[in-house]
Amino acid sequence: MKKIKRFLKGNIAGLVGFFIFIFFVIIAVTADYLAPYDPMEILYNDDGTVKRLQPPSKEHILGTTYMGRDVLSQLIVGSRVAVLVGTISAICVAFIGTNIGLIAGYYGGVTDNLIMRFVDVVYGIPFLPFSLILVAILGPGVKNIILAIVLITWRNSSRVIRSQVLSLKNRTFIEAARLSGAGNARIIYKHIAPNVIPLSMVYVSTTMASAIMTESSLSFLGFGDPTQMSWGRILFSCYSSQAMFKAWWWMIPPGIAIAFLVLSGYLMGRAFEELANPKLRER
Amino acid sequence: MKLLKYILKRVGMLIITMLVLITIIFFLFRILPGNPVSMYIDSGLDRESQELLLRHYGLDKPYFQQYIIYLKNLIKGDLGNSFQYGKPAIEVIYERFWNTVILMLTSIIIAFAIGIAIGAVLAWKRNTKFDLVGTIIALIARCIPAFWTGMILLLIFSYKLNFLPAGGMHTPGVRFDSIVQKYFNLDFLKHMILPTITSAFYSLATPLLVMRTSMLEIVKEDYIEMAYAKGLQEKYIIKKHAVRTALLPVITIFAVQAGAAIGGAVLIETVFRWPGMGREIVLAVSYRDYPLAQAAFLLIGLMTALFNLIADILYALLDPRVALS
Numbered sequence: 001m002k003k004i005k006r007f008l009k010g011n012i013a014g015l016v017g018f019f020i021f022i023f024f025v026i027i028a029v030t031a032d033y034l035a036p037y038d039p040m041e042i043l044y045n046d047d048g049t050v051k052r053l054q055p056p057s058k059e060h061i062l063g064t065t066y067m068g069r070d071v072l073s074q075l076i077v078g079s080r081v082a083v084l085v086g087t088i089s090a091i092c093v094a095f096i097g098t099n100i101g102l103i104a105g106y107y108g109g110v111t112d113n114l115i116m117r118f119v120d121v122v123y124g125i126p127f128l129p130f131s132l133i134l135v136a137i138l139g140p141g142v143k144n145i146i147l148a149i150v151l152i153t154w155r156n157s158s159r160v161i162r163s164q165v166l167s168l169k170n171r172t173f174i175e176a177a178r179l180s181g182a183g184n185a186r187i188i189y190k191h192i193a194p195n196v197i198p199l200s201m202v203y204v205s206t207t208m209a210s211a212i213m214t215e216s217s218l219s220f221l222g223f224g225d226p227t228q229m230s231w232g233r234i235l236f237s238c239y240s241s242q243a244m245f246k247a248w249w250w251m252i253p254p255g256i257a258i259a260f261l262v263l264s265g266y267l268m269g270r271a272f273e274e275l276a277n278p279k280l281r282e283r
Numbered sequence: 284m285k286l287l288k289y290i291l292k293r294v295g296m297l298i299i300t301m302l303v304l305i306t307i308i309f310f311l312f313r314i315l316p317g318n319p320v321s322m323y324i325d326s327g328l329d330r331e332s333q334e335l336l337l338r339h340y341g342l343d344k345p346y347f348q349q350y351i352i353y354l355k356n357l358i359k360g361d362l363g364n365s366f367q368y369g370k371p372a373i374e375v376i377y378e379r380f381w382n383t384v385i386l387m388l389t390s391i392i393i394a395f396a397i398g399i400a401i402g403a404v405l406a407w408k409r410n411t412k413f414d415l416v417g418t419i420i421a422l423i424a425r426c427i428p429a430f431w432t433g434m435i436l437l438l439i440f441s442y443k444l445n446f447l448p449a450g451g452m453h454t455p456g457v458r459f460d461s462i463v464q465k466y467f468n469l470d471f472l473k474h475m476i477l478p479t480i481t482s483a484f485y486s487l488a489t490p491l492l493v494m495r496t497s498m499l500e501i502v503k504e505d506y507i508e509m510a511y512a513k514g515l516q517e518k519y520i521i522k523k524h525a526v527r528t529a530l531l532p533v534i535t536i537f538a539v540q541a542g543a544a545i546g547g548a549v550l551i552e553t554v555f556r557w558p559g560m561g562r563e564i565v566l567a568v569s570y571r572d573y574p575l576a577q578a579a580f581l582l583i584g585l586m587t588a589l590f591n592l593i594a595d596i597l598y599a600l601l602d603p604r605v606a607l608s
Contacts, residue, residue, distance in 0.1 A: 093374040117296070124300035124588040125307075126546035129564050129580050137311055195389050213428060217550055220430050235431060241556070245436055245442040255431030262426040 014271020017205075024257075027076060028083040036071035039142045039229045042068045053247050063249035065234075066241040074229050075253050081142060081219075081230035081263055082212050089149045089211035090265075094204040096150065097157030098196065104158070105165025106188050116162070122155045128217060135223045145218055149211045155199035156202035164196050196278035202269050209265025216258050231258050286599060297588050304584045308577050313346065344588070359368070370579035376560060380582060382452060383552065383559030385466060386475060387544045390482035391537070395490045397483070399533055406520050406529075407501060418495070423490035429547070430569055433481040433554035436548045440477060444605025450472050450556035478555040482544065483584035489540055490533050497529040505527075534596045542590030546583055 025035060037043065041062060043051045054060060062071035084138035104115040131148035138144040168174065168193065174256045177191050218224055219232025220239070231254040333342070345350075365372045369397065405417045441449040448454070452474050452521070459465040501507060501527055508519045548561035560579050567575035 048559075094441070117299075120296055121300045121303050123592060124297075125304065126580070126583045126585065127543075128546050128549045128586045129561070129583050131569060132310065132549065132564065133308075133576060133580060209426070213426075216428055217430065221549065221553060221567065232428075235428075235434070238432060239430075245438055248438065251434055251438070254429060255435070258431070259423065259426045260429050263423060266422055266426060 003171075003258050011271055011274075013267045014274075017264040017269075017271065020260055021268065024079050024264070026082055028079040031077045031080050035076045035079070037070040037073040039077045040077070041070075041073040043070060044068065053243055053250075055247075056249050062253055063247065065237065065250055066243045067237075071234070071250050071253065074234050075231070075257060077229045078231045078234060078255065079252065079261075081215065081225065082115025082258070084231050085142060085149070086145055086208040086212040086265070087107050087216040089146050089153070090147070090204045090208035092150045092151045093207040094157060094200045097154040097203060098161050098200045100154065100158040101283070102165055102188050102193060102196070103162025105162040106169055106184070106192065108166075108200075112162070116159075117156055119155050122152065125152060127152050130212070130220065131214060131218060132223060135218060140223050140225055142228060145215055145223075145225070146211075147216050148218075153207055153210065157200065157207070160203075161196050161199060162198055165192055168192050168195055198272055201272040202276055205265045205269035205272060207265075209262045209269070211276075212258065212265070216254075255259060286603070287580045289599050290596055293592050294356050297592050301581075301585060305354070305357060305582060306350075308580055309350055310346075312573055312577065313349070331402050362578040365567075365575040365578075366572045367575065368569055375575060376563065376578045376582055378561050379558055379560045379579075381462075381466075382557065383545060383548050383561060384586070386478055386551070386557060386559060387482065387548050388541060389475070390479045391486055391544045393479065394486035395533070395537055395540075398490030399494045399530065400488050402491040402533075403498055403521070403526050403529070405444040405491075406495045406498030406502070406525075407517075413567075416490070421488045421491045424484055427485070428550075429481055429485040430550045430554045431478070432484055433551060434493060436477050436481055437554070442459040447477055450474075450554075451544075452558050474555075474557075478551050478557055480555070482547075482551045485547075486540060486544060489536065493536060495531050497532045498525055501529045531601050535594060535601060538590045538594035538597060542587040542594075545590070557591045 005167040024219045043126045045051055051060075053066055060070050060072065062075065064070060065074070100115060100119075102127050104112045113251050130152060131145070132152070134148045135141075139145070172189060174191055177187050183189070215224070215230065216232030216235070219230045220236045222236055222240075224233045224236065226232050234254045235251065238247070238254075240242045244251045306432050360373055362372045364370060365375050368375050401417060401421075406412045427552070436447060440447045452471065453459075453465075454470055457470060507524055510518075510524055534578060545560075548559055549565060550561070551557065552559045552562035553565055560583055564576055564579035564583070567573070567579060
């Protein structure tokens, strides 16, 4: 009874994370209908002056920016890039990381050694400076940001999945599969892979969190997609317009949005971690 | 002996890592579309002068030959001249190097000191409301973008309360005769407070959560139960027995976190206009000052790799079973 209670407790966190994530997905999908204004539209007062840095009002729930744009609309539309970059990077990273981990762990020997030394080398690449340079050279854009994230982040999952595979491959059910004539590919994907899926899901969730953080960081540094509104970009223009001290309504909301979406990834990650490693549940 | 062999192997890995970084950066800047070669040379020039310039910079040679020349120059410490500053890129970066290292090491040490203390207390009060709330706050701290925390702190302490500077490393116009003077004065400390807090807050969660988990493992061990059985006080057991052993995994992640923090300095330094390597790499990339961007990237990479090496060696020393078998 006590154990069940604790299990539910752990999963309440996971559930909360899941609902936050779904909430943002719904906003992202319906952004065009939800946003009261075009996020890039410069709004004017009745007398023809720009609605510069207006505090929150009925018309503009989160006020306006220095250029007279509606903050709430920018925030709503900005969720699209976050959700997009988060989910696509997460899926790519988990796919690549899991496969590399499976291959290295299963074949062992020289293959394993080469792959793992390569992973070591990738661990030596400073993540943010590398993505910054890559995006600057390839040109800013959502695609290149995702590429930069995927090129580096697969290293985390592949290491952990490999060690999981190492402990799985000598178990009796694998031996049995081999004796009954199953080929390598079949053993890897039919017998081993299903056992590492919960662990992969941990990395889907946490990579989503870190990808969203990276995207907003790059956008904040001014290397975001210039055609897409994103939370990091809102903060970039707020910071660089020197108006951040006068317009809290412009600065506070994007940070909270980023924090919540990133948190949802980590919460889901923890729930999957408990699923992958039942020992954790007892804590 | 085994340890020495292990260390040598790791040093070899560091050299390979650096070679890979150098190669990546060389080809990134030359082969990819929109490559900077086109930036060096004004397209308005006639063909003949363009070719002359290409030859002058050695850009008419095949890539492989250029690569060898690049490596040779690198060994001599020559990474080319910065376009913006008109002096060797490595000189510009070296000035920024210590600014970054001092800021990031200070904040990571603070984050670990506080994180270890809170993590130990949370584990001691395990399964209480206190533990739950503490863990949730730690999780949230990791989710708040550091540059945003920095902006909020600037808003509160610099703008509203007006008692800390809004950025930079020194009050403009101040000159220093020696390095000691540069870093050991009140003005520098005042400038350092906000970026240090921002960075430490962001790095706090990892040591805290690792310490908590590690403590929870330890309190289940037999010798802790033995200590209880001997009738020792709980406070004493936690302090003398549990904390010391639980520190091992936290110490091994310290070096890795320090390396990561130096890469992450990009954000903190940009928000606080701190003249470090991270801010310089952003400026260099924005101004298309590629020699400077390369120099900054390679030095940050070297720092990351060195900290990883330290982490590996520490790990081998503290837990020889795992690393050396």
